[in-house]
Amino acid sequence: MKKLLLLFLLSGMVATAQQNLTIEQATYGQYQAYAPKSLTAPQWRKDSKTITYLDNTYSKLMSRSEDSKWEEKTFLTKQDLTSALKSKYPSEFFNFQIFPYQYKWEDKNTIAFKAAGSNGNYLVLFDVEKKEVKHAIAIAADASQQVMAPNGTAVAWLKENNIVITTENGQNTNVTNDTDKGIVNGSDYVHRQEFGINKGMWWSPDSKMLLYYRKDETMVADYPLVDFGQRIATEKDIKYPMAGMKSEEVTLVVYNVASNAKTTLKTEGPKEQFLTCVTWSPDNKYIYVGVLNREQNHLKLNKYEATTGNFVKTLFEEQSSTYVEPLHELTFVPNSNTEFLYRTEKDGYEQLYLYNTDGKLLKNLGYNDVVVTELLDFDTKGKSVSYVGTANNGLDRHLYQVNLKSGKTTQITTGSGTHSVMVSSDGALALDSFSNTTTPNDVSIINTANKKTTSLFKANNPYTGVTELPKMELVTITAADGKTPLNGRLIYPSNFDANKQYPVMVYVYGGPHAQLVNNDWLGGASLFDYYMAQQGYVVFTLDNRGSDARGRDFEHVIHRNLGQNEMADQMKGIEFLKSKSFVNQDKIGVYGWSFGGFMASSLMLNHSDTFKVGIAGGPVCDWKYYEVMYGERYMDMPQENPEGYEKACIVNKANQLKGRLLMIHGAQDNVVVQQHSMEFINACIAAGKQVDYFLYPTHEHNVRGKDRIHLNHKIADYFETHLK
CATH class of the missing domain: 2.40.10 (Thrombin, subunit H)
Structure with missing residues (x-):
């Protein structure tokens, strides 16, 4: 009997033993099953000391307040919203699967949210005290980029490339009526969403005028994407202005709701300049615009009259020998029409500056x-x-x-x-x-x-009792300049034995506006990195010069010379790895996507004796095939910087390939178009070099949804086959 009991207990221990992550868990568990406990969609209630957030079932809006000593209470329910909407629209059927995740506090007693009814979609302003609908506007089901007026009585939205305004009584007004698809109104996809652009329409504070982008891209070359979903594949043309080629022409237009009159701001200058930092003055009289030249090295912050579009003055200018990158609208000081905050890295770090509307710098707040x-x-x-x-x-x-x-x-x-x-x-x-x-x-x-x-x-x-994550540590490595400290992350294999040698997967990005190593939970790594460590790899990542959050000079070393200083720093990381006795120096691989794909393939080709295996997803292979806004900021035009483009191009280095390289691309990629990898594959054929290639026919620049699991399987299998 004791023997049977012992066997039973042992079997129970085996059944509950921690296991390695599955590829499915490694792909989505970080954001779902194994996300640490947190508040869901938290917000401060305006003019109060109360926070609100969704409960675990997403059916209630909960609250905690200073008055209640931060105890949790139910604040609103789905039923409260449904009942109020049903009272206002008796013939409509509203079914909230969850409490609106995108709710927003407009003032102390008002939240804004979207609701789907049986006859259309509604943008709603809801009084939380009276539990009644203050304003609700029905809009078409296919309406995109909806922007509600501050007073809640109208919504501007896009119908394909035109703007429509819908009022609370259901009246529609066509603000624009352009039939040529090359004229795009009100879209946030202006200047390819560089320069912090995330909207294309701005209501004036008094809701009487609507400011919007008008993009003319009729002169930009069409670029074909092939849709393989039809019996006979079809061609979808997009506008894709490549570096050094003709770019779009953008203006800003003010629409007067009462008179239906339109006024174009007189943003004089070259037609291919960039219009950024778009901001209304709090008194509705003026519009401020950052006007940036195509060379992206000279910014003027200009002031225009809203009613006439006339230029008033240039408040100040920014110039740089590398590039100026405006990323934020102005932020006016409360209860002031004359003072605002401006964010810039002109003095070395992106910081705050207090200006007045005459252009006088009042205080450096850095x-x-x-x-x-x-x-x-x-x-x-x-x-x-x-x-x-x-x-x-x-x-x-x-x-x-x-x-x-x-x-x-x-x-x-x-x-x-x-x-x-x-x-x-x-x-x-x-x-x-x-x-x-x-x-x-x-x-x-x-x-x-x-x-x-x-x-x-x-x-x-959240991993206790589920899996034991491998050991991770943050490390510091000196850059190739001999002085700059770089942040790195090292994840050790499971059951690490310092007397053994392990293969290495280097995960790289390396480009601007991205930081992979952080002092946070998991060290900034994805759970897939830990999965690979559980499979027996040392997983290493280094944020080289050129990456984010370290200031202007740290990033700007990449100017006109993409890939060069970045690779030099990554090789310092390789020196660090090779100094470790547990690293198998003959089994080092590298993986990256987008800019990281460019870096992974560049490292494979320029340092072919170091890297045995590489995986490059959505890689830039020749920067002359990349778009104007991003590409020219960092590289200037091809005709201005032929040496830089030549050095950064991996197509002409195909004959240097020694190891196993897998390239992956989305056939619908409208960011790094598939022509990049096709040119490289063709060069490999000409050079007699074998290269592996995989295409995701329906995906754009990133592989999303359930197919992400397939992608991670492919990456893991490729390293398992060719690196171990």
């Missing part, structure tokens, strides 16, 4: 080498403003407050790691979600005046 990553809110009187910024050589994120008059900056958060912060509308309280490499998520409320912290909860390690 603090040390902190890069502002998110601008938050002002205090009640508009005397200080909060923001999230970097620390610890870009690894950490902290909450800072700066006084606008004195310029004095106070760091509010202290724990080393990543603080994801939301500040109340009076700036007095902050909701802080904190993580680092040993902390999954600690959620608390911080009093910004005295820094007193009230804990709401601490998340447990």
Whole structure:
């Protein structure tokens, strides 16, 4: 009997033993089953000391407030919304599967959300105290990029390439009526969404005028994408302005709702300039626009009259020997028509500057080498403003407050790691979600005046009892310039034995606006990286010079010379790896996507004796095939920088290939068009070099949805077959 009992207990231990991640878990578990406990869709209620968020079933809006000592309470339910909408629209049927995830507080008593009815979609303003609908506007089911007027009585939206305004009484007004698809109105896909552009229409604060982009791309060459989903494949043309070629021409137009009159801002200058930082003045009288030349090295912040479109003045200019990259609208100080915050890296780090509308710099609000990553809110009187910024050589994120008059900056958060912060509308309280490499998520409320912290909860390690994640550590490596510290991440194989030697997978991106190594939970890595470590690989990542969050000079070393300094830094990472006795120097592979695909293939070709295996997804193979806005910022035009384009081109290096290289591309890629990899494959054929290739017929630049599992399978299998 004792023997049987022992066998039973042992079998139970085996059944509950922790297992390695499956490829499915490694692909989506990080964001779903194994996401650390957190608040879902949290927001501060305007003009209050209350936070709201969704419950675990996504059926209720919960709240915690200072008055209730931060105890959780039910604030609103799906039924509250359904009943109010049904009362206003008795003939409609509304069925909320979840409480609207994209709800937004407009003021203390009003939330905005979208609702799907049986006869169409509605944009709704809802009074949370009276539990009734204040405004609701029905729009067409195919309406895109909807923007509600501040007063809630009208919505501007796009019908293909034209703008329609729908009012609360159901009246539609066609703002534009262009039949040529090459004229695009109101779209956020202007200048290919570079320069921080995420909208194409702006209501004036008084809701009487609508400002919008008008993009003329009739002169831009058509680029064919092939749709294989039909019996006979069809061609879909997109407008794709390649570096050095004719680009789009963009203007800004003001539409007067009452008179139906249109006024084009007189943004004089070359037709192919870029219009950025678009901002209404709080008094509705003026519009501010950052006018950037095509060379992207000279920015003028201009002021225009809204009613006439006339140019008023240039407030200030920015010039650079490399490039100027405006990314943010102006932020006016509360209750002021004449003072605003401007974000720029002109002095080395992206920081805040206080200007007046005459163009006078009132105060430099920068603090040390902190890069502002998110601008938050002002205090009640508009005397200080909060923001999230970097620390610890870009690894950490902290909450800072700066006084606008004195310029004095106070760091509010202290724990080393990543603080994801939301500040109340009076700036007095902050909701802080904190993580680092040993902390999954600690959620608390911080009093910004005295820094007193009230804990709401601490998340447990979501992998406990499921799988044992391999050991990860953050490392520092000196760049190829001999002085700049670089952030790296090393994940050890499961059951690591220092006396053994292991193959290496280097995961790389390396380009601007991306940071792969962070002091947060999992160290900034994807769960797929840990999956590969569980399969017996050392997994290594390095943020080389040229990547994000370290300031202007750190990034701008790439100018006119893409790939060169980045590779030099990555090879310093390889030197670090080779110094480790547990690294098998004959089995080093590299994987990257997009800019990372460019880097992976560049490393395979330029350092062919080091890398045995490479996987390059959506890779830029020749920068002359890339688009104007991004490509020319970093490389100038091909005719201006032929040497730089030649050095960065991997097509002409195909004959240097020695190891096994897999290229992966989406056939519908409208970012890095498939021509890149086709040119490289053709060069490999001419050079007699074998290369592997895989195409995702229906995907664009990234492989999404369930097919992501297929992609990760392919990557893991390729390394398993050719590297181990």
